[in-house]
Amino acid sequence: MANNIDRREIDRVLESRRKQREAKACYPCRQRKVKCDHANPCRTCRRRNHPEICAYDVEPPAHRTVQHARQQTNASSSNSATTTAQPTQAPSQPPAFALDPQSRLERDNSREGAGSTYIYSGDNSVVSILRNRTHDNGSMAQEVGSVLGLQNTYNSYPFMDLKTxxxxxxxxxxxxxxxxxxxxxxxxxxxxxxxxxxxxxxxxxxxxxxxxxxxxxxxxxxxxxxxxxxxxxxxxxxxxxxxxxxxxxxxxxxxxxxxxxxxxxxxxxxxxxxxxxxxxxxxxxxxxxxxxxxxxxxxxxxxxxxxxxxxxxxxxxxxxxxxxxxxxxxxxxxxxxxxxxxxxxxxxxxxxxxxxxxxxxDRVPIVSTKGWSLDSTIFSRCDLSYTEVMHYLCRLGIEITTNEDRETQEITHWLGMLYSLDDIYQRAQPHLRSRDNCKSLQQNLEHLALKMHISFGISILTRPALKQCQVRDPPYDILRIRAKGSLLDASKAFLDFQALSVVPLRSWSMVHTVLSSTLLLCIWEETRNDVESRDLQQRVIEVFSAAGSVGTMRNSASENGQWLSERHIRALITLRNAVRSVVDQTREDGNPSENHLPSETAFPMFELPPGLPEDLNQIGASPISYLDSIMNNP
Incomplete structure (x- = not known):
């Protein structure tokens, strides 16, 4: 009886059985030849921490496309010739935009093994050794990592009560x-x-x-x-x-x-x-x-x-x-x-x-820049963007804060870092170097933002001179001159910036820069009685007063009333009290033309934090120490 069966029918039955057998497992399990429970995603893919690639309808490689099309044609012909075979149902294809919610960066990482399935280990770890010596796409390394307790196993966040x-x-x-x-x-x-x-x-x-x-x-x-x-x-x-x-x-x-x-x-x-x-x-x-x-x-x-x-x-x-x-x-x-x-x-x-x-x-950072080499082209190009200059400045900041010997560093070390920063800044785009070259609002804002950050960086690099106020060597004189210029520039840039945008008054780093700079201008003996410095201090106080910082200070204990940080509130209060003291003294000396500060009702008086000197004449040799005590003492 078997001799009477058409050969094409035999091929059709074998092919359909083969398809059914292949369709039972997802593509990753078929590739690894492991058991699949046919769920979506299956248990094996969830256990191996890649449920997002658990797929059943995966297109065949290009070299099998022709053969697959021929087999489909034969199967279709056989289906039309017999009434016993069930029609083959074409797999539903997901829409073209199905992967759009996951960004291209995420998809690239997932394909290359550095997304949610990739766990970094050092070269000497067992997991890395296995990953480098095996050729199974890291599956063995993942298994060993799980056995050694070096890989997470929870598929959902365990600190939430969401069971389904x-x-x-x-x-x-x-x-x-x-x-x-x-x-x-x-x-x-x-x-x-x-x-x-x-x-x-x-x-x-x-x-x-x-x-x-x-x-x-x-x-x-x-x-x-x-x-x-x-x-x-x-x-x-x-x-x-x-x-x-x-x-x-x-x-x-x-x-x-x-x-x-x-x-x-x-x-x-x-x-x-x-x-x-x-x-x-x-x-x-x-x-x-x-x-x-x-x-x-x-x-x-x-x-x-x-x-x-x-x-x-x-x-x-x-x-x-x-x-x-x-x-x-x-x-x-x-x-x-x-x-x-x-x-x-x-x-x-x-x-x-x-x-x-x-x-x-002034804390030790947690990051390191040693793992990424510095782009050497920044030392030869003359078109550095705002972001590129900022990245270099921040690398410099990490180097400063990780240097355990900075208190004993020679003055030439700080001068060298200062000259290096100057060189990078001079290689920035024209509108970043000079406001005269700005041709749009955005260029003006970028110029002023970078000016504030650069000024803050310079003030950090020149602090050895502020800490050694009594030393009068030429290198220290250079740092003192640069320190004064940076403090003035930071205050001026802030005032110009806030006239154009809300960004400097809403950005913590810029608020910190202007308050620390104006406070240093106020307490440093070389700028304390400077007319330009005093004018900048009063203008900064007026800006914060008009912006609503008064309400913030009144409600600083409120849970939701915090605009400035506690440290910045203390700095602003100290600055206001110090400037008011100087202004009142000037008035008593018979100079009514002194600029007027906001009234007591607009800017209510606050007591200085405990332990701080009430009179600026009591300040010690280091204004940096006084600034730190204001910012950091509770």
């Missing part, structure tokens, strides 16, 4: 950004925050991701709590939503809302962003979006006066970045060149944040 996918989806719907929030606050982030603190490594691509999100939102994908959108519930897209919320929080801080409303919205968006981070399991499955989100949230904390919390959060951010291997060129050498350049920029952003906080607090 439905619970996770409902929580995501609760925190997703509304269309009105995106349209209102992202523009403020793009215009006022990102240009002066460029944390996003691919802002153009991020804008496309926002467009994808808004299209999905308009299509109703986030409307139904009972209908889960699989493409938005995986860790990558949830991480993108967290990053969007973080940028909106930063944008709200720079918006045109009143202070109290602005503060409430900023904190609400930040809380939702951090909740989305939990949903993406950021602590156990860090990604590049995770690092960018945490950096922006840390900056928002800092700009709202919570610099200590920002410092603590930065420590976690750095550790997660090291988990991905972002801290060295060697650890991401297996990635494409364009991804490596983005990784460099992201680690440079981490260095940027750590440098500003470490210099301001």
């Amino acid at each position: 996918a439905e619970d996770r989806w409902n929580e995501l719907l609760r925190i997703t950004p509304q269309r009105t929030e995106v349209l209102r606050f992202f523009q403020f982030y793009r215009q006022s925050s990102h240009p002066f603190n460029p944390i996003l490594v691919d802002v153009e691509r991020f804008e496309l991701d926002i467009c994808t999100y808004l299209n999905a939102y308009a299509a109703g994908e986030f409307r139904n709590a009972s209908s889960i959108s699989e493409r938005w519930l995986t860790d990558g897209p949830v991480g993108l939503i967290s990053l969007i919320l973080a940028t909106l929080s930063s944008g709200a801080h720079y918006s045109d809302l009143e202070h109290l409303q602005r503060s409430e919205i900023c904190q609400d968006l930040a809380r939702r962003s951090f909740q989305a981070l939990r949903l993406s399991n950021f602590l156990f499955r860090p990604s590049l979006n995770t690092i960018q989100t945490l950096l922006i949230l840390g900056t928002s904390l800092r700009d709202n006066g919570q610099s200590d919390a920002s410092w603590a959060l930065l420590g976690t951010t750095v550790r997660l970045a090291q988990t991905l291997g972002l801290h060295t060129e060697k650890s991401i050498a297996h990635l494409p060149d364009n991804v490596q350049s983005k990784a460099r920029r992201l680690w440079s952003s981490v260095v940027w944040q750590d440098s500003l906080l470490s210099l301001s607090y």
Whole structure:
């Protein structure tokens, strides 16, 4: 009877059985020839920490396309010739935009093994040795890492009580950004925050991701709590939503809302962003979006006066970045060149944040710049951008704060670093060097922002002269002259900047720069009685008074009333009291033409912090010590 069966029917049955057998396992399990439980994602892919690549309908390689098409044709002919065979159902293809929510940077990393599945280990670790000696795409290294306890195993954030996918989806719907929030606050982030603190490594691509999100939102994908959108519930897209919320929080801080409303919205968006981070399991499955989100949230904390919390959060951010291997060129050498350049920029952003906080607090930084070589072209080019000059300045800041012998360094060391910074600044784009070359508002703002940061850097490099006020050697004289110029330039740049933008009054680093600079002008004996210095001090006080810092000082104990940090409030109070004392003394001496400070009702008197001298004549030899006592004594 078997002889009567048509040969084509035999081929058709064998082919259909073969297809059924292949379709039972996902593509990663078929490639590894391991057991698959046919779930989506399957248990094996979840255990190996790559559920995002668990796929069943994967296109065959190009060299098999022709053969596959011929087999499909034969099977189709056989289906039309017999009534017993069931029709073959074509696999449904996902829409072309299905991967859009996960940014291109994330996808590149995932393909190259440095996304959520890649855990950095040093060359001498067992995991790295196995990874380098085996050729199974690191699966054995992952297994050994898990056995040795060197790899996380939780697929969801363990500190949340969300047991099902439905619970996770409902929580995501609760925190997703509304269309009105995106349209209102992202523009403020793009215009006022990102240009002066460029944390996003691919802002153009991020804008496309926002467009994808808004299209999905308009299509109703986030409307139904009972209908889960699989493409938005995986860790990558949830991480993108967290990053969007973080940028909106930063944008709200720079918006045109009143202070109290602005503060409430900023904190609400930040809380939702951090909740989305939990949903993406950021602590156990860090990604590049995770690092960018945490950096922006840390900056928002800092700009709202919570610099200590920002410092603590930065420590976690750095550790997660090291988990991905972002801290060295060697650890991401297996990635494409364009991804490596983005990784460099992201680690440079981490260095940027750590440098500003470490210099301001005079604390040892947690980051290192040794893993990435300095781009040598900056010493030969004459078109350095604002960001490039800032990256060099921040590397210099890390070098200063990590130098344990800086108190005993020769004066020539500080002069050398100062000349190096001068050289880089002279290689900047023309509008950055001179305001006369600015041809647009943005160029003016970049010039003034860089002027403030450069002045702060110079004031740090010249502090040995301020600490040794009695030494009158020529090298110290050079540093003293540069110190005075930097303090004056920082105050002038701030006053010019705030006339054009809200950025300097909302940026923690710029507030710190102007307050520390004007306070040093006030207490340093070489500038204390200088007419220009006194005029700048009074103008700075008036700016903070008009901007609402009075309300901040009155409500400094309030949980949500914090605009300036406690340290900056103490600096502003001390500066105001000191200048008022000088002005009152001048009036008593018969000089009524002295500039007038805001009235007592507009700027109420506050007592100096305990333990500080009430009279400036009691200041010791080092104004730096006095400044540190104001900033750091509780």
